[in-house]
Amino acid sequence: EVQLEESGGGLVQPGGSLRLSCSASGFTFGTYAMHWVRQAPGKGLEYVSAITTNGYTTDYADSVKGRFTISRDNSKNTLYLQMSGLRPDDSAIYYCVRDFWGMEVWGQGTTVTVSS
Amino acid sequence: DVVMTQSPLSLPVTLGQPASISCRSSQSLVYSDGNTYLNWFQQRPGQSPRRLIYKVSNRDSGVPDRFSGSGSGTDFTLKISRVEAEDVGVYYCMQGTHWPRRFGQGTKVEIK
Numbered sequence: 001e002v003q004l005e006e007s008g009g010g011l012v013q014p015g016g017s018l019r020l021s022c023s024a025s026g027f028t029f030g031t032y033a034m035h036w037v038r039q040a041p042g043k044g045l046e047y048v049s050a051i052t053t054n055g056y057t058t059d060y061a062d063s064v065k066g067r068f069t070i071s072r073d074n075s076k077n078t079l080y081l082q083m084s085g086l087r088p089d090d091s092a093i094y095y096c097v098r099d100f101w102g103m104e105v106w107g108q109g110t111t112v113t114v115s116s
Numbered sequence: 117d118v119v120m121t122q123s124p125l126s127l128p129v130t131l132g133q134p135a136s137i138s139c140r141s142s143q144s145l146v147y148s149d150g151n152t153y154l155n156w157f158q159q160r161p162g163q164s165p166r167r168l169i170y171k172v173s174n175r176d177s178g179v180p181d182r183f184s185g186s187g188s189g190t191d192f193t194l195k196i197s198r199v200e201a202e203d204v205g206v207y208y209c210m211q212g213t214h215w216p217r218r219f220g221q222g223t224k225v226e227i228k
Contacts, residue, residue, distance in 0.1 A: 103165075104170070
């Protein structure tokens with residue numbers, strides 16, 4: 001069974017940092033591009049970032065560019081999102097998503113709260 | 117950036133009746149390979165999003181055939197032929213042709 005399990009969320013102060021992880025199982029992780037998508041409380045879905053299979057090419061939403069870094073370790077079947085300079089409007093559920101003709105498989109999400 | 121505009125944003129429906137959601141993009145979603153990368157997602161209350169449709173009209177595995185997608189270029193539609201109680205939730209379109217990816221605002225489907 002294809003599974004994506006996010007972790008690393010929590011409460012962090014404004015200006016702080018956090019690293020999210022997404023552990024993949026049930027498929028050959030290294031053959032799929034991956035995304036991070038977030039959803040603020042009561043709001044819609046917002047694309048955050050994407051990374052190609054080999055990690056050489058990445059993309060970011062303007063709202064996180066320069067503050068977030070996506071990466072992956074195919075030997076560990078794990079996707080990462082390093083977040084720094086966190087702001088209250090970064091508070092959201094962060095989903096890890098497998099790409100196949102778009103955003104095919106979603107994890108359950110991990111919650112990030114940025115507050116003092 | 118491509119802007120995705122859904123309508124309506126709220127859709128009260130009667131059980132057993134059809135429903136239709138529109139999604140328009142500010143640019144053509146036809147990619148250089150000839151494919152159109154338009155996805156539809158369902159998000160039930162308290163759950164992660166689930167993809168229903170990819171490349172405009174292809175249903176994902178396990179998606180009931182009462183869901184159908186259509187459209188081309190910049191205009192797309194998700195139709196539910198006969199709404200069931202389990203269809204309550206928010207529906208999003210998303211373009212996968214241009215960077216950055218963008219979602220529509222979401223359409224909340226509820227039972228009258």
